[in-house]
Amino acid sequence: MADKVLMKGNEALAEAAILAGCRHYFGYPITPQTEVAAYMAKKMPKIGGTFLQAESEIAAINMVYGVSSAGHRVMTSSSSPGISLKGEGISYLAGADLPALVVNVQRGGPGLGGIQPSQSDYFQATKGAAHGDFHMIVLAPASVQEMAELTIKGFELADKYRMTSMILADGTMGQMMEPVDLDFKITPEPEKPWATTGTKLKRNHNIVNSLSLVPEELEQLNIARYERYKTVEENECMYEEYLVDDADIVLVAFGITSRVSKHAIDNAREQGVKVGLIRPITLWPFPKAPFQKAVGHAKAFITVELNMGQMIEDVKLATNCKVPVHLCNRVGGMIPDHTQVYDKIMEINEEVK
Amino acid sequence: MKLPIQCLFSGFGGQGILFSGKFMAYKGMIEDKFVSWLPSYGPEMRGGTASCSVVISDREIASPIISTPDILVAMNLPSLDKYEKIVKKGGTIFVDSTLIERKVERDDVNVYYVPATKLASDNNMPTLANMILVGKILKVRNEYSEESVRAALTKVVSAKHADLLEVNMKAMQIGASYEE
Numbered sequence: 001m002a003d004k005v006l007m008k009g010n011e012a013l014a015e016a017a018i019l020a021g022c023r024h025y026f027g028y029p030i031t032p033q034t035e036v037a038a039y040m041a042k043k044m045p046k047i048g049g050t051f052l053q054a055e056s057e058i059a060a061i062n063m064v065y066g067v068s069s070a071g072h073r074v075m076t077s078s079s080s081p082g083i084s085l086k087g088e089g090i091s092y093l094a095g096a097d098l099p100a101l102v103v104n105v106q107r108g109g110p111g112l113g114g115i116q117p118s119q120s121d122y123f124q125a126t127k128g129a130a131h132g133d134f135h136m137i138v139l140a141p142a143s144v145q146e147m148a149e150l151t152i153k154g155f156e157l158a159d160k161y162r163m164t165s166m167i168l169a170d171g172t173m174g175q176m177m178e179p180v181d182l183d184f185k186i187t188p189e190p191e192k193p194w195a196t197t198g199t200k201l202k203r204n205h206n207i208v209n210s211l212s213l214v215p216e217e218l219e220q221l222n223i224a225r226y227e228r229y230k231t232v233e234e235n236e237c238m239y240e241e242y243l244v245d246d247a248d249i250v251l252v253a254f255g256i257t258s259r260v261s262k263h264a265i266d267n268a269r270e271q272g273v274k275v276g277l278i279r280p281i282t283l284w285p286f287p288k289a290p291f292q293k294a295v296g297h298a299k300a301f302i303t304v305e306l307n308m309g310q311m312i313e314d315v316k317l318a319t320n321c322k323v324p325v326h327l328c329n330r331v332g333g334m335i336p337d338h339t340q341v342y343d344k345i346m347e348i349n350e351e352v353k
Numbered sequence: 354m355k356l357p358i359q360c361l362f363s364g365f366g367g368q369g370i371l372f373s374g375k376f377m378a379y380k381g382m383i384e385d386k387f388v389s390w391l392p393s394y395g396p397e398m399r400g401g402t403a404s405c406s407v408v409i410s411d412r413e414i415a416s417p418i419i420s421t422p423d424i425l426v427a428m429n430l431p432s433l434d435k436y437e438k439i440v441k442k443g444g445t446i447f448v449d450s451t452l453i454e455r456k457v458e459r460d461d462v463n464v465y466y467v468p469a470t471k472l473a474s475d476n477n478m479p480t481l482a483n484m485i486l487v488g489k490i491l492k493v494r495n496e497y498s499e500e501s502v503r504a505a506l507t508k509v510v511s512a513k514h515a516d517l518l519e520v521n522m523k524a525m526q527i528g529a530s531y532e533e
Contacts, residue, residue, distance in 0.1 A: 006379055006390065006508075032394055115395065176417040177375070177390040179382045256416060263415030338415050 004179040009147040009169065010035035012180045013077075013103060014043070016148035019182065020155040021189050022073040022101070023049035026060040028082060031115040032171040033105035036077040057082040061089030061102075068098040069208040071195025073155050077103035079171075080121050081112055087130035090164055094134035095210025097225070099158035101151065102136070103167045105174035108333040116333025117171030119255060119306035125168045126284040126314070133222055135229050137165040137236065138283040140254040144178035150281070152184055159190050161232055168283060170306065172256045172335070229285075238281035239290055243269065247276035249348055250294050252315050253304040254280050256335060261304045264341035273349050283311070291318035299352035301325040304341055306334075356386065357410035359419040360490075362483075363436055364428025364449070366403040369483035372509070373426070374405035376487060380496075380505035381409035389417035402431050426486055427453060428469070445493065447486050465489060465533070472527055481524035488528025497529045 007015070014036045017025070025040040037053065044051035050067075054060035060076045067074035078086060083104045093100050106121050108114040125138045137157050139150040147169060154165035196206045212218040242262055244250060253261045258279040268275045278290045294301075300323055303312040309327045316325050328344040330336045362374045374390055381388040386409050393404045406419040421441045427433035428449045437457060440446055445463040451470035467489050469482035491497035502525055503518075510518050 004382065006375065006382055006388070171394070172391065172417055175391055175394050177378060178414075178417075179388065259413065259415045262413065335416060335418050337420055 004181050006177045007144060007180050008035055008175060008177050009141070009144045009172075010105065010174040011039045012144050012148040012182070013151050013167065013169075013174075014039035015182060016151040016184070017075055017101065017155070018043060018047065018049070019184055020073060020152045020186060022075050022155065023047070024064075024067045024072055024074040025050065026052050026054050026063040026074075026076050028054055028057050028060055028078065030079045030082045032107060032117070032174045033077050033079045033103065035174065036103060036105075057085035058089065061086040061093075064100050064102075065089060065093055065096070065098060068093065068100050069096070069196050071192035071197055073099075073101075073159070073189060075101035075103065077105065079105050079107045079115075080109050080118070083121065083124065083129075090136070091130035091132050091134065092210045093164050094136075094225075095132060095212075096208050097162040098164075098208065099155075099162050100164045101154045101158060101167070102164055103151075104169065106168065106170045108331065114333045115171070117173075117256065117306060117335060118331070118333060119168075119170055119257070120308075120310070120331065121168065122283065122305070122307060122310035125166055126286070129166075134225070135163070135232075135284050137161070137163055137232065137285075138168050139165060139238075140168050140281060140283050141173055142255050142258050142279065142281075144173070144176065144180045146281075147173055148180055148182060148184070152186065156187060157232075157236060159192070161228055162194075163228075163232070168255075170255055171333070233285040236282060237285050237287035237289065239287040240277075240279040240281060241290055242277040242279070244276035244278060244290065244294055247274050247294065247297070248299045248352060249273070249275040249345060250298045250301050251275065251277045251304055251341070251345070252280070252301055252311065253277065254283060254311070257304040257306060260336055260338050261341055263338035264345060267338065267342050268345045268349075271346075273345060275345050275349075280311075286314045286318065288318045291315065295319045295322050299323055300348050302328050302344055302348060304328045304336065307331060357408055357412075357414070358423045359421070359441075360407045360409075360424040360426070361404060361419055361422040361436060362407070362426045362428075363402060363404035363432035364426075364483075366401065368403070368428050369480065370403045370428065371405050373483040373487050374407045376484070376505055376509050377407045377409070377490075379508045380501065381407075383504055383508065384501070386411060387414050389414045391417035402429070402435070404432065404436075424490065426490070428482065428486070429453065430455070433457070447490060449482060449486065451482075465493060467528065467531055467533075469528065472531065473524065476523070476527060478520055478524055481521065484521050484524035485528035485531070488525030489531060490528075491525070492529035497525070499526075
């Protein structure tokens with residue numbers, strides 16, 4: 001194993017993208033993700049890659065479209081308001097079935113909001129990034145190590161399913177430093193026979209396009225795309241379970257709040273309260289299996305989120321509303337202390353006893 | 354060493370606040386602890402106060418954000434004014450007494466007054482008041498050894514600035530041996 005190094009999440013993510021073979025980065029600065037762009041600006045020219053600070057987020061995402069069409073690994077990154085601007089381009093990527101990596105290091109909203117950590121773009125990432133019927137694969141890191149690991153995973157899944165992968169991080173993940181081990185095994189990039197690389201007069205033209213004016217054909221494209229999404233849902237769900245097997249109360253959290261939750265769970269367990277955690281790592285596809293198992297013994301669920309209650313809807317769906325689902329949250333850039341989560345556990349424990 | 358410890362380093366931008374925090378995090382890392390380092394990244398950083406939070410633990414760190422620090426390093430008055438009240442009861446405050454004239458008001462915390470900025474300029478190392486304070490922290494916590502300090506410093510001082518290693522060592526030694 002290589003030596004661990006102390007890195008910011010944003011930098012670990014950028015380095016992992018380079019390790020994954022990404023040689024094209026387009027971005028526009030915004031706190032708290034600017035270090036991604038800064039790292040790429042420093043590194044890409046040295047390794048024959050492209051770093052380009054676009055004139056806007058909209059330009060950046062369309063440059064991603066171009067590089068992806070030519071069959072290369074490519075990424076862009078931003079924070080919440082910038083991701084909204086990228087929405088149109090993300091929809092075009094979906095319509096053209098192009099792989100790409102988009103990183104959202106979330107900050108508080110709506111509007112320009114603030115610059116402190118948030119998870120308030122859950123709905124946007126998992127359900128409605130832009131117009132049209134489509135999904136992105138959404139990966140939620142909970143450590144600097146995962147910022148790197150899931151970036152590599154994101155590129156692999158994007159290529160495998162010809163989809164956009166999104167890293168849905170937050171300000172703490174981007175800004176904090178933790179030890180990280182960057183000694184990864186990288187699977188080689190797959191062949192992309194659909195890419196527009198020039199026919200060399202040896203094959204028919206490849207066409208990459210999101211325009212389809214014949215309704216019958218557009219319908220078939222949508223249906224075929226959703227068949228592919230079904231395969232993703234069946235094969236690519238990722239999650240972590242912590243002390244769930246005997247739990248009366250199951251916390252559900254991703255990213256930074258999952259770590260705060262574990263701390264609260266340990267303290268509550270010391271008081272004899274049977275409580276555990278399901279941490280979805282893929283937010284789309286949302287991992288339903290651990291919920292279907294837990295709903296057999298759990299008397300209540302609590303989602304711990306940095307928003308006004310967004311993932312809670314997926315938890316209600318995954319449990320078919322069989323038991324109550326409560327919310328423990330902070331918003332606007334605030335993060336709950338483990339004592340707040342502990343108090344919520346104890347409050348719900350009184351109710352379900 | 355009792356863990357976890359939560360350290361808050363604070364002062365003006367330019368005093369090396371982030372660097373001293375990074376040193377502490379690296380030292381924890383090479384001693385096989387879980388560590389996190391989080392800078393304040395608000396707009397207040399420009400010419401105003403800078404701070405960073407370091408957590409060193411023997412288990413996975415719940416949150417890199419600190420609400421009640423065990424250790425506060427205050428290198429300017431606004432930082433002491435802002436953070437004195439949130440230090441954990443029984444915690445420790447390190448004050449750069451060259452730049453902060455007032456005393457700590459609380460009587461339920463341990464306080465060390467170190468004229469770090471003056472010691473730094475007297476020793477011809479004007480930018481290293483931060484590391485003088487780090488030396489003092491390590492001494493107070495019984496963690497100061499030349500060997501461990503050098504190991505961590507080698508990690509945190511980039512190869513480009515390797516010539517600064519010895520002067521950083523010296524700064525920490527000055528802090529460690531300073532008695533009020």
